[in-house]
Amino acid sequence: MGNILVKQISKEFCNRRHVNRDNDHLCPHGDVIPVLNKIDLEIKEGEMACLLGPSGCGKSTLLRIIAGFDKQTSGSLTINGKAVDGPSSNNIFVFQHSGLLPWMTVWQNVELGLRHIKNPEGKNHVILEYIQMVELDGFEHHYPYQLSGGMQRRAELARALAVNPDILIMDEPFSGLDFLTHMKMREEVVNMHQFLEKTILMVTHDIDDALIMGDRVVVFSNRPSEIKVNRRLDFSHPRIFEKNPELQDIRDELFLMLGVSYGV
Amino acid sequence: MMPCAKPILTPLLSFIICILLWELTVRYSGWDKNIFPDPLTVLISMGELIRSGCLLKHTVASLFRVTAGFYLAAILGIPLGIFLGRNYTAALFFNPIINFLRPISPLAWIPLAMLWFGIGDQPAIFLIFLSSFFPIVVATTVAVQSINPTYFYVAANFDFNKYEVLSKIVIPAIIPSIVTSLRLTVTIAWIVVVAAEMIAVQSGLGYLILDSRNGLRMDYVMDAMIVIGLIGLFLDYIMRRLSNIESTVWATVER
Ligand SMILES: Nc1ncnc2c1ncn2[C@@H]1O[C@H](COP(=O)(O)OP(=O)(O)OP(=O)(O)O)[C@@H](O)[C@H]1O
Ligand SMILES: [Mg+2]
Numbered sequence: 001m002g003n004i005l006v007k008q009i010s011k012e013f014c015n016r017r018h019v020n021r022d023n024d025h026l027c028p029h030g031d032v033i034p035v036l037n038k039i040d041l042e043i044k045e046g047e048m049a050c051l052l053g054p055s056g057c058g059k060s061t062l063l064r065i066i067a068g069f070d071k072q073t074s075g076s077l078t079i080n081g082k083a084v085d086g087p088s089s090n091n092i093f094v095f096q097h098s099g100l101l102p103w104m105t106v107w108q109n110v111e112l113g114l115r116h117i118k119n120p121e122g123k124n125h126v127i128l129e130y131i132q133m134v135e136l137d138g139f140e141h142h143y144p145y146q147l148s149g150g151m152q153r154r155a156e157l158a159r160a161l162a163v164n165p166d167i168l169i170m171d172e173p174f175s176g177l178d179f180l181t182h183m184k185m186r187e188e189v190v191n192m193h194q195f196l197e198k199t200i201l202m203v204t205h206d207i208d209d210a211l212i213m214g215d216r217v218v219v220f221s222n223r224p225s226e227i228k229v230n231r232r233l234d235f236s237h238p239r240i241f242e243k244n245p246e247l248q249d250i251r252d253e254l255f256l257m258l259g260v261s262y263g264v
Numbered sequence: 265m266m267p268c269a270k271p272i273l274t275p276l277l278s279f280i281i282c283i284l285l286w287e288l289t290v291r292y293s294g295w296d297k298n299i300f301p302d303p304l305t306v307l308i309s310m311g312e313l314i315r316s317g318c319l320l321k322h323t324v325a326s327l328f329r330v331t332a333g334f335y336l337a338a339i340l341g342i343p344l345g346i347f348l349g350r351n352y353t354a355a356l357f358f359n360p361i362i363n364f365l366r367p368i369s370p371l372a373w374i375p376l377a378m379l380w381f382g383i384g385d386q387p388a389i390f391l392i393f394l395s396s397f398f399p400i401v402v403a404t405t406v407a408v409q410s411i412n413p414t415y416f417y418v419a420a421n422f423d424f425n426k427y428e429v430l431s432k433i434v435i436p437a438i439i440p441s442i443v444t445s446l447r448l449t450v451t452i453a454w455i456v457v458v459a460a461e462m463i464a465v466q467s468g469l470g471y472l473i474l475d476s477r478n479g480l481r482m483d484y485v486m487d488a489m490i491v492i493g494l495i496g497l498f499l500d501y502i503m504r505r506l507s508n509i510e511s512t513v514w515a516t517v518e519r
Contacts, residue, residue: 069417087420099418102514103436112422112432143514163422 002080002091002166002199004043004066009075010224011036011061034224035061038075041218041227045166048193048200050210053220054258059203060096060171066201067093067169079167089113091167092160096175098152100144106131106155107140113163130158134188150181154188161192170202174209186213190237207254211247212239219257228257301483306490309483318472323491326457326468329385333392334453341397342442345404346434355405362398370395370456374463387464388457395456396449403445407438440507440515447503454496 012032035058043049051059064070065077068087077084079091092113093099100109110127117123131140134154136147144152153173160168173189174182190213193200204210210217211233219229231250241248283303290302297305313319348355370391377387415437419429461470469488476484507516 067417067421069420087417089421089423093417093421095414095417097414099414101415101418101433101436103439103511104432112418115422115428145514 003045004041004167004199004201005078005081006039006041006062006066007076007078009036009039009062009065009072009077010034011058011065011070012073036072037224037226039225039227041230043199043201043216045199046197047215048202048213049216049218050214051201051203051218051220052205052207052210052254052258053225054222055205057220057223057225059220063093063169063171063201063203067091069093089163090165091169092163092165094153094156094160094168094170094173096171098144098156100152100156100159102144105141105143106136106147106158109144109155110159110162112159126162130162131155133161133192134158150177150185153177153185157189157192161196165198167199167201170200172203172205174204174206189213194237207251207258208241211241211251211254217250217254219254229254298480299482301486306483306486309481310487310490313484313487319487319491322467322469322472322488323495325385325465326461326470327495329388329461329468330392330450330453330457332385333389333457334396334450336389337393337396337400337449337453338446341400342404345401346408346430346438348401349405349408350434359405362401366398366402371459374460377460378464384465388460388468391460391464392453392457396453399449399452400442400445403441403449404438407441407445408434411437436511440512443503443507443509443512447500447507450499450503451496454492454499458492 012034015031015033039062051062053059061070065072066079066084068084068091087093100106101112104112107127110130111123114123114126117126128137128140131137134157136151136155136158139147139151139155144155147155157173174185177185186209189200189202192198193213202209202213214233216232217229218227218231220226221228233247233250235244235247239247241251287303290297290300293300301309310319344358348358373391373394374387377390381387381390411434415433416429419433424432457468458470458473461468462474465471469492472488473485476482476488506512
């Protein structure tokens, strides 16, 4: 179960220099930055939605609200019909910058979501299974700093999947990776999605990522952002632009919409 | 020299040069040897002090006080620092007091310490405690406050309870900074113990210095100084070793 329903969600941030973490809800001068403006979005169970939009438009903010890390200023958010009132291991967030705990090995990081399993043998089995799934066997007892950037992302993916969450929330999971690793990870995530059929919400700044991976592509406008495009992509995999004129048209359209003329 | 070779020769050389300069200064300055003893005299009297057991007794006394006061400061200071780092209101309440007491030199407490605890180990331990406690509290608080907030999101995401947040996030995250702060603090404690022993007690290396001065034995004074320096070196070495343990290396690696 992983149906996300966002209804009329708006988010404003306090516009002041000194942010006081503990009373962020107080905004003394009423000086606010509107970031999200009445967003309506439904993501169906098992769907992979890719969010695109200009930098600073509030994509991460929306993800953080859906994950329960932050609260919307107004509007309602329900997951499986229940209002979200905080983070839960039902929807795991994969961070833009590595969220692996640096003082724990890959093994210990993956173990984080499996603490409830009492039987140690069963637990070790599951941990190993997920580590192998992302092809990190042999690196179980390495620390994150001993891994390359791509390996760190894969380890984080293994940690997220091991919890078996209904929803996976990924904030630019491929940023900072080299081209080849990027392509590989893209393939791995698509395979994983087809295999496990989880609801996936992914922010990316790569239009091709969205078109090749997504079941749905959502494009945000500039801040205060609204949804400009919300479109289902029912193309079969593997998706190749050259062989699929319709996909190619959507691509040109999106490039134009995001303000880049495609044929530089 | 190869970068991997144990760098032992260079530090040794600097000591040898110092001793040489010392010898030359004494020889050509024209100072009386009773006022500025030369290395050999100091070495011989060191032998005397070792043989009589006097040096061992005073060293043990000093080390005991430092250990007791330092441990006490760490045992109370680290938890208080964690609490203040996690609790914004408590930090608002306690920080002014801590920052007010912190710059008051532990030595300024000597009269009160002697009045409260008499003469003996207790006032000295109390002074060591004061010298280490505030730096440890402040360093721990800052370390907790500067933990990357992402880790707390991870904790919430994986349904950590309060105890798990402490044991799996907060404590491992601050261990590297704690080790560094303990390394700096133990040196302060070692400085303060000598000063405290000159006034508040009748034993310890500080007392040895004071007593030797009263007996006009500058060679003994210098012996005590040398031992203090050597032990300081040793304490720093232990603490540096501590920063190579597995739970701290992650922080020292460039990411
Ligand atoms: N804690 C905060 N306090 C004040 N303003 C904030 C805060 N967090 C984000 N903002 C503002 O909200 C806007 C959206 O930020 P967000 O991180 O969601 O952007 P984004 O779409 O993820 O951008 P990018 O693609 O660059 O990651 C930004 O303009 C930013 O200035
Ligand atoms: Mg972002």
